[in-house]
Amino acid sequence: MSGIKLLIVDDERPARQKLRRLASADPDVGAVLEAADAPAAVELIRAESPDIVLLDVEMPGMDGFGVVEALDPAERPHVVFVTAYDQYALRAFDAHAVDYVLKPFDAERLARALARAKAAVAGRQDREARSRLERALDEVRRERPQRLERLLVEVDCRASLLPVEQVERFEAAKNYVTVHAGGARYRLRTTLDRLEERLDPAAFVRVHRSSIVRVDRVAELQPWSHGDYVIVLRGGERVRLSRRYRDRLEQFLP
Secondary structure, eight states: OOOEEEEEEOSOHHHHHHHHHHHHTSTTEEEEEEESSHHHHHHHHHHHOOSEEEEESOOSSSOHHHHHHHSOGGGOOEEEEEESSOHHHHHHHHHHTOOEEESSOOHHHHHHHHHHHHHHHTTSSHHHHHHHHHHHHHHHHHHSOOOOOEEEEEETTEEEEEEGGGEEEEEEETTEEEEEETTEEEEESSOHHHHHHHSOTTTEEEEETTEEEEGGGEEEEEEOSTTOEEEEETTSOEEEEOGGGHHHHHTTOO
8 A cells, every 4th residue: 555645634833743754654655734723624635635634633723523523424534633631532532443642642653543544544444444433523522512612614615714603593404504604604514403512502592493593693582373483683584483492592581
């Protein structure tokens, strides 16, 4: 196996340089790409389709899990997570044999991780490895709930971080969620249930099985029918409030 395309994602330049030096010593590694943040990582993965990504867990703005979640399953390369102290992640990866490299790392440990990733690239562990990655991500989400502060969205065909505080509402759209913010719309590949788990409940509230709104964007409630209401947002948008979720919003209203 030769000519493997490798992407290194880390916000610290010395860490990227060390990973590049050690990874380049592997005779099977060809091109080595670098990204210093989540948006750049997502763009490079989509544009270059690397075989393996050495992905830092902790990065400002959006962590390594956010990078993976921003990609469609078919776009996801084989991932080796790099972490300094994330014990929750280590337990999840150990349980499901998804590989990781713990900082500070050495040449021997990185070589073992690359060997496992190369086996996956060769197809010997492809389906199983991807399944383990999905299970590990689910476990990490449960173990380390973290309020969303930014969303990775596409702006003019480029990945960009959107502050969650700018969002007026989320709307379910089949296998995606449409984000409404500042008159613009963005599409995320996720579910409302998953978003609701990570949104600040003091700022966002579920008002319908297909809608979440930002509380401070609500201007008024108007009766509709059969106990349901229509929410009028400050920008004039109208969202249905179903009886099932009415009590969640009423606690925020005078």
